[in-house]
Amino acid sequence: MRIGILQTGRAPDALIETSGDYDQMFRTLLDGHGFEFETYAVLDGVFPENADTADGWLITGSRFGVYEDHNWIPPLEQLIRDIHAKGLPMVGICFGHQIIAQALGGRVEKYDGGWAVGRVEYQQDGRTIAMNAWHQDQVTKLPDGARVLGGNEFCANGILAYGDNIWTVQPHPEFKSDFVGGLIEKRGRGVVPDPILDAARNALEQPIDTDEIASFMASFLKKERA
Incomplete structure (x- = not known):
């Protein structure tokens, strides 16, 4: 199965050598599941020919806001639709x-409650799952047809689905704890309040459900669809 990775951001240069860029993190996360990958750096204006170019799609994280004025965001929203x-x-x-929610009619804003950084626990299907987060923006208004699966x-x-073909999640199952530790120092200091960063650093050794989310x-x- 051919998966098109729509890359919307980049890891800090100082961390790429050890962790890989954002597209590589997903290749690593999903290794062993029989996928072939092709990356499209949409943040540089590199887009697939059309929606049928791949069998399935994955949109990465980014330091940009989906509501910001970047010339690659409108065509990305159209591709999503x-x-x-x-x-x-x-x-x-x-x-x-967030961009999927916005493209389909929802709203994304900076959350007045602040930042989520590091290990977070979400409830989904009656159980707790843990992933690493790094965000201030949130989906604040759901598009028509969106279902909340977890948060x-x-x-x-925090976890949304649209019909039978789209699944999205606010935190980062591809972020390993050592990468989050690097982000704390390379991107966090001076941007995210120190108490939030310090709490995240103190939780880096706690387990996250990487393998389970990758399998899901x-x-x-x-999965077969009608």
Whole structure:
């Protein structure tokens, strides 16, 4: 199965050598599930020919806001609508979670409750799952047809689904704890309040459900659809 990775951001230069860029993190996360990957750096204006160029799609995270004025955001929103209309599988992570919501009629804003950084726990299907987060923006208004699958007190719309073909999540299943530790020092200091960063650093050794989420994402992308 061919998965098109729509890359909307980049990891800090100082961390790429050890962790890889954002697209590589997803290749690593989903390794062993039989996928072939092609990256499209949409933040540089590099887009696939159309929605049928891949069998399934994945939209990465980004340091940009989906509501910002970048010339690549409108065509990305149109591509999202085309993918959805064709019923092709698509997964969105953080910025990807937000841009899909915005493209389909929802609203994304800076959350007045502040930042989520590091390990977070969400409730989904009656159980707790843990992932690493790095965000201030949130989906504050759901598009028509969106279903809330999970969230927490801080981020109510944390995991969303649209029909049978789109699954999105606000935190980062692809972020390993050492990468979050690097982000704290390379991007966090001076931007995110120190107490939030310090609490996140203190929780870096706690377990996260990386393998479980990777298996779920792979099954979601590959499952048969009518």
